[in-house]
Amino acid sequence: xxxxxxxxxxxxxxxxxxxxxxxxxxxxxxxxxxxxxxxxxxxxxxxxxxxxxxxxxxxxxxxxxxxxxxxxxxxxxxxxxxxxxxxxxxxxxxxxxxxxxxxxxxxxxxxxxxxxxxxxxxxxxxxxxxxxxxxxxxxxxxxxxxxxxxxxxxxxxxxxxxxxxxxxxxxxxxxxxxxxxxxxxxxxxxxxxxxxxxxxxxxxxxxxxxxxxxxxxxxxxxxxxxxxxxxxxxxxxxxxxxxxxxxxxxxxxxxxxxxxxxxxxxxxxxxxxxxxxxxxxxxxxxxxxxxxxxxxxxxxxxxxxxxxxxxxxxxxxxxxxxxxxxxxxxxxxxxxxxxxxxxxxxxxxxxxxxxxx
Amino acid sequence: xxxxxxxxxxxxxxxxxxxxxxxxxxxxxxxxxxxxxxxxxxxxxxxxxxxxxxxxxxxxxxxxxxxxxxxxxxxxxxxxxxxxxxxxxxxxxxxxxxxxxxxxxxxxxxxxxxxxxxxxxxxxxxxxxxxxxxxxxxxxxxxxxxxxxxxxxxxxxxxxxxxxxxxxxxxxxxxxxxxxxxxxxxxxxxxxxxxxxxxxxxxxxxxxxxxxxxxxxxxxxxxxxxxxxxxxxxxxxxxxxxxxxxxxxxxxxxxxxxxxxxxxxxxxxxxxxxxxxxxxxxxxxxxxxxxxxxxxx
Numbered sequence: 001x002x003x004x005x006x007x008x009x010x011x012x013x014x015x016x017x018x019x020x021x022x023x024x025x026x027x028x029x030x031x032x033x034x035x036x037x038x039x040x041x042x043x044x045x046x047x048x049x050x051x052x053x054x055x056x057x058x059x060x061x062x063x064x065x066x067x068x069x070x071x072x073x074x075x076x077x078x079x080x081x082x083x084x085x086x087x088x089x090x091x092x093x094x095x096x097x098x099x100x101x102x103x104x105x106x107x108x109x110x111x112x113x114x115x116x117x118x119x120x121x122x123x124x125x126x127x128x129x130x131x132x133x134x135x136x137x138x139x140x141x142x143x144x145x146x147x148x149x150x151x152x153x154x155x156x157x158x159x160x161x162x163x164x165x166x167x168x169x170x171x172x173x174x175x176x177x178x179x180x181x182x183x184x185x186x187x188x189x190x191x192x193x194x195x196x197x198x199x200x201x202x203x204x205x206x207x208x209x210x211x212x213x214x215x216x217x218x219x220x221x222x223x224x225x226x227x228x229x230x231x232x233x234x235x236x237x238x239x240x241x242x243x244x245x246x247x248x249x250x251x252x253x254x255x256x257x258x259x260x261x262x263x264x265x266x267x268x269x270x271x272x273x274x275x276x277x278x279x280x281x282x283x284x285x286x287x288x289x290x291x292x293x294x295x296x297x298x299x300x301x302x303x304x305x306x307x308x309x310x311x312x313x314x315x316x317x318x319x320x321x322x323x324x325x326x327x328x329x330x331x332x333x334x335x336x337x338x339x340x341x342x343x344x345x346x347x348x349x350x351x352x353x354x355x356x357x
Numbered sequence: 358x359x360x361x362x363x364x365x366x367x368x369x370x371x372x373x374x375x376x377x378x379x380x381x382x383x384x385x386x387x388x389x390x391x392x393x394x395x396x397x398x399x400x401x402x403x404x405x406x407x408x409x410x411x412x413x414x415x416x417x418x419x420x421x422x423x424x425x426x427x428x429x430x431x432x433x434x435x436x437x438x439x440x441x442x443x444x445x446x447x448x449x450x451x452x453x454x455x456x457x458x459x460x461x462x463x464x465x466x467x468x469x470x471x472x473x474x475x476x477x478x479x480x481x482x483x484x485x486x487x488x489x490x491x492x493x494x495x496x497x498x499x500x501x502x503x504x505x506x507x508x509x510x511x512x513x514x515x516x517x518x519x520x521x522x523x524x525x526x527x528x529x530x531x532x533x534x535x536x537x538x539x540x541x542x543x544x545x546x547x548x549x550x551x552x553x554x555x556x557x558x559x560x561x562x563x564x565x566x567x568x569x570x571x572x573x574x575x576x577x578x579x580x581x582x583x584x585x586x587x588x589x590x591x592x593x594x595x596x597x598x599x600x601x602x603x604x605x606x607x608x609x610x611x612x613x614x615x616x617x618x619x620x621x622x623x624x625x626x627x628x629x630x631x632x633x634x635x636x637x638x639x640x641x642x643x644x645x646x647x648x649x650x651x652x653x654x
């Protein structure tokens with residue numbers, strides 16, 4: 001099962017998945033960090049709209065500080081005190097999560113939406129046995145007894161392919177290898193059979209072989225349980241392997257989104273293009289790595305116009321003065337770039353059809 | 358290619374090790390000393406050769422048995438009222454042990470609880486608790502204890518409450534600091550995204566991780582608390598006088614030190630030292646044992 005064949009299968013079947021009510025629909029979601037004095041506002045997530053159906057995998061990519069992780073925290077409403085959701089809706093199975101009370105939200109976390117954190121190696125409490133920790137969400141959300149939770153924990157460890165799970169449940173995290181701890185965190189995430197799994201850079205701390213194993217495991221779990229999966233990463237290789245949808249974030253906004261194959265083959269935003277060309281290729285003789293020049297803008301003091309204009313190789317006058325709305329260069333693909341405007345003339349064209357929001 | 362081989366049931370060493378086996382190498386000397394102190398405290402009525410509170414005024418300042426003028430009647434000699442020092446030491450163990458341990462536990466429970474709440478909830482809870490702690494720490498502990506003792510009056514029970522009220526701030530400070538770093542740890546964040554409530558997290562994830570520090574601090578505080586109890590007793594606001602407490606004996610004997618009645622201070626002093634030292638050694642050992650990462654070593 002090479003990644004390329006699977007990938008094409010994914011993109012072909014994607015259209016059939018898209019039918020029916022979406023699992024998660026973000027509408028114009030914005031999350032800002034506000035300084036204590038209220039004078040500085042960091043627009044970490046700004047006007048993000050995304051749709052995900054069950055069994056689909058969405059990859060969210062972007063540089064550090066582009067708002068990927070804040071978006072993930074927003075989806076579970078576990079933001080630090082300084083951050084708040086200022087506008088937008090998050091429809092999860094038809095319910096708006098933004099409007100939910102904290103107590104109701106707590107019942108969603110871990111039960112209906114689960115999350116795998118950036119450093120799963122450190123995600124386990126050193127003082128409790130594996131069995132206790134894997135069973136904890138069951139006891140918390142489903143009121144399972146200690147015994148039932150323990151037995152379920154053994155089953156869960158089996159499902160994440162941990163050998164001799166009966167012995168492993170009685171052990172402590174420090175007795176496990178990194179890959180095992182990783183899979184245990186995966187077992188905790190699926191313990192309450194969630195509908196949506198958010199993985200925030202789940203493989204950054206793993207070596208490549210373990211990484212591949214883990215990604216396969218996650219994909220198998222997704223297919224078994226029919227999960228929606230959101231992958232937050234800066235590794236485009238993982239996106240190609242795992243995802244059928246892609247959203248590229250830059251300076252808090254989704255600058256381009258769409259089916260992975262389409263975005264990879266015909267990127268509509270110069271930033272996506274630059275990201276794709278910065279992947280080192282084995283075939284090329286040139287040793288120097290391509291990078292995108294410049295720095296992302298200060299999110300508390302965004303420039304006028306397009307946030308990427310200062311680094312964009314194809315910038316033109318309009319980019320500096322007017323912020324591009326969302327265009328739809330091809331069905332299912334969106335881009336926040338004037339180049340993607342229907343009448344592609346770079347000259348000033350006052351009539352702009354704004355993409356459906 | 359499949360990722361892992363079929364789970365072959367490999368017999369990974371017989372797992373359930375008993376809790377006692379894990380405790381293994383108990384430190385013998387501290388345990389023996391504390392055991393003896395505890396034993397004498399419990400069975401003081403049977404062990405003491407004389408009445409600790411009444412002495413024979415004709416038999417004042419008798420030296421210990423091995424010194425010239427001493428007798429086997431009073432092995433550790435007698436004090437300024439002719440009371441048997443050994444008997445007073447035996448009964449004093451009861452006072453020191455009860456007051457010391459309970460006060461340390463009372464302070465520990467209050468301080469740890471407030472420290473966790475302060476550190477984990479943050480915001481106004483943190484502000485209130487930490488400002489109270491600051492105020493508490495700004496007052497000299499002994500002066501504050503005397504002040505409280507003057508209000509509630511001297512009795513063993515009150516001493517415990519006073520010492521608990523004075524020293525909880527030490528725990529609160531240290532525990533809060535640990536909680537602040539703990540709550541940023543990934544496993545706490547995982548518990549949050551898994552939908553655990555604040556109280557569940559504090560009880561299941563924070564408390565077990567700070568309890569070791571509390572225990573280690575408690576062993577260090579034991580010495581401080583015993584000395585404070587002694588000081589309060591000396592100043593007449595501690596354990597009421599006829600009752601034998603090591604602190605009272607120490608204070609009573611200090612005037613005799615200049616004229617060669619060394620046993621009146623050295624004996625209770627040695628007892629306090631041995632008890633505090635043993636508690637510290639035991640605490641150190643316990644700290645290592647309670648840490649699952651060090652347990653294997």
